[in-house]
Amino acid sequence: MAFRKPKPVPFKSAGELDAMEAAGVIVGRALVAVRDAAKAGVSTLELDAVAEAVIRDAGAVPSFKGYHGFPGSICSSVNDVVVHGIPSKDVVLAEGDLVSIDCGAILDGWHGDSAWTFGIGKLSKADQQLNEATLMSLEAGIAAMIPDSRLTDVSHAIELGTKSAIKKFGRKFGIVDGYGGHGIGREMHMEPFLSNEGKPNRGPLLVVGSTLAIEPMLTLGTEDTTVLEDDWTVITDDGTRAAHWEHTVAVTEDGPRILTPRP
Template sequence: MAFRKPKPVPFRSDAELDAMAAAGAIVGAALVAVRDAAKAGVSTLDLDEVAETVIREAGAVPSFKGYHGFPGSICASVNDVVVHGIPRDDVVLAEHDLVSIDCGAIYDGWHGDSAWTFGVGELSGDDHDLNEATREAMEAGIAAMVDGGRLTDISHAIEMETRAAEEKYGREFGIVSGYGGHGIGTAMHMDPFLPNEGRGNRGPLLVVGSTLAIEPMLTLGTTETTVLDDDWTVITDDGSRASHWEHTVAVTKDGPRILTTRPE
């Protein structure tokens, strides 16, 4: 019986990866500017204006703004909001909030997409552990982004690192159900969908030049979520806090390349 070789995750040339990295660097700069501005008393709409200014002054366009009607240049998701929080002037940050900022930019036709979760001031022990576990899960997924691997090798790495973090931090974390990473390039969301858990060695092949947005989302409780009446905001069903980390990453012959680098 003949077995058909799996198709590859869509791939780019070196020059195209450099173009994506230029878009990604603008996203990284916007995220750093937003984090610097994220103080108690500042609204998430204020943060949105910071990000949009950085993106437009760099000659890029915010990829989120107007995307299926989304009104902001960032998704600003605070505490029990997992993803897709709409920037608002009545959502005002307070000390110890856990803030996730997801940001995208289009530069010269190419997309960068990245998310960063951080605290306003000091985080509680549980929130700190959740945020570290999510970052570590993302980094494990990135490390699995190698030539000759399969798409779900990344999924499996994220899941296994989450379980390792449970041992490390002595508590359970929920892997948010139904959400995950995605292909990216000349559009923000492209095939394939990348689950954040599952068995490895399945799905499309990873080849040199393949690009994906890797983005685990973990909670301090449930895996289940609800979309609010604004048709965007995703909250945890039990009110537990959530963390979301994301980088746009490429496979290279020398290993994974993060395309959404942040300035020091």
């Protein structure tokens, strides 16, 4: 039988990648501004206003606002909230909180999407390790964004990044079940879905110009989550804390290119 070459992960031209990075740079600036503003006593709604101002001042549009009815320009997920936390005047940050901020912007029709997690004041050792483990998983996934890899090579790399963090810190981290990264370009969420674990060498082919949003989410315990009644907020079932890191990344001949750099 004839061997069918797998279809490629959707790809962009060099000029289109530059346009995506222009959107991604704005996202990076918004994330840094939010982190600078995030202090004990500040509400997540105030952080949302900071991000929206940075995005709109740059001539871009917040991609989250109004997305399937989402009310914010950021997702602000505190402590046991994994992702999709809705900014609120009632969620006021406190010393020791673990805060995940996810943000997106559209510029000239192109999307940037990125997230990171940080502490308010001093984090517990466990939270620090959780956060570092999630970043290690992201970096491992980014490193797998090379030509002629397959989609699940990235998933497998993320999983190996988590396993290496488990070994480094001598503690278990849960890989959140059912959530992951995605294709991105002229829409925020596009095919294919990118799992944060799995067997290598399956799925679509990575080619020069392929773009994915890579986003591992880890917990200090369970892999199981529940969506609250607001239809957005995702919390850990066991109440343990979660971390979330994300970059929009392109495959190039010279290695992975992060399209959402932070200043």
